[in-house]
Amino acid sequence: xxxxxxxxxxxxxxxxxxxxxxxxxxxxxxxxxxxxxxxxxxxxxxxxxxxxxxxxxxxxxxxxxxxxxxxxxxxxxxxxxxxxxxxxxxxxxxxxxxxxxxxxxxxxxxxxxxxxxxxxxxxxxxxxxxxxxxxxxxxxxxxxxxxxxxxxxxxxxxxxxxxxxxxxxxxxxxxxxxxxxxxxxxxxxxxxxxxxxxxxxxxxxxxxxxxxxxxxxxxxxxxxxxxxxxxxxxxx
Numbered sequence: 001x002x003x004x005x006x007x008x009x010x011x012x013x014x015x016x017x018x019x020x021x022x023x024x025x026x027x028x029x030x031x032x033x034x035x036x037x038x039x040x041x042x043x044x045x046x047x048x049x050x051x052x053x054x055x056x057x058x059x060x061x062x063x064x065x066x067x068x069x070x071x072x073x074x075x076x077x078x079x080x081x082x083x084x085x086x087x088x089x090x091x092x093x094x095x096x097x098x099x100x101x102x103x104x105x106x107x108x109x110x111x112x113x114x115x116x117x118x119x120x121x122x123x124x125x126x127x128x129x130x131x132x133x134x135x136x137x138x139x140x141x142x143x144x145x146x147x148x149x150x151x152x153x154x155x156x157x158x159x160x161x162x163x164x165x166x167x168x169x170x171x172x173x174x175x176x177x178x179x180x181x182x183x184x185x186x187x188x189x190x191x192x193x194x195x196x197x198x199x200x201x202x203x204x205x206x207x208x209x210x211x212x213x214x215x216x217x218x219x220x221x222x223x224x225x226x227x228x229x230x231x232x233x234x235x236x
Contacts, residue, residue: 008071008112009033014119015061015077016127017053024048026057027127030064040064040146046153054079055100057127058116059154062107064146075116076124083118099155179203 014029024047028040042060044053058077065073077083084090085101092098108114174190177183178198184191 010072010074011065011068011070013061013065013073013075014124014127015054015057015075016124017048017050017055017057017079019048019050019053024053024056026053026060028057028061028064029127030061030068030070032068032070038064038068038146040148042148042150044153045149045151048153051079051081051094051097052100052153054082055097055104056150056154058082058104059100059107060148062104066107066110071112073111073114075114076119077116078119078121078124078127080118083116086116096155103155175201176203 010033012031014027014031016027018025018027024044026040026042026044028038028042030038030040040060042057044056048056054077058075061075062073081090085092085097086104092101174185174194175198178194179201180203184194
């Protein structure tokens with residue numbers, strides 16, 4: 001707070017999350033009106049989807065802002081999906097992302113005022129870079145870089161995907177049976193066919209993905225390949 005001024009100092013927060021074949025990362029930049037800049041590079045030692053990585057980055061940024069006692073916060077994030085879910089423009093149907101949204105809203109209560117806005121990736125370039133680097137050297141000037149390794153997600157992911165009666169008639173059912181349980185149809189020919197098809201699919205955080213190309217927020221990078229979101233699976 002500035003002396004003689006009862007208005008709390010405003011801080012700007014830039015966050016970005018990224019995902020890759022084995023883990024994910026977050027880039028966080030927190031800047032005060034006085035030019036103090038704190039940068040944080042976080043490496044996640046667990047597999048995340050793009051949306052999950054963005055939420056993890058946002059939670060890391062909000063936690064950092066709490067540590068410096070920020071009260072007024074302007075958050076910039078280049079994920080339109082996440083920013084729209086938080087602002088109520090998009091519905092959040094995925095159970096895992098619902099947990100993240102609840103946690104974000106809870107953390108927001110610790111501030112006097114928080115705005116969250118979507119910005120183009122080019123305006124979030126430094127946070128994007130930090131999220132992709134396993135290690136980053138601090139720059140010159142009034143900056144501080146924090147590097148961190150996180151071994152588990154910020155929310156519970158023990159709600160594993162499972163098969164329900166409602167999706168037994170779906171073409172994805174035998175693929176899911178094989179991916180989740182290793183179960184194949186009794187017919188050897190059909191079993192081979194399902195194994196071949198399943199090679200192009202994967203399940204991450206209760207979501208079925210197929211190798212292909214889509215909007216970035218519906219992709220997860222696995223084994224160096226883009227996977228397109230096919231189906232959100234009911235969670236326990």
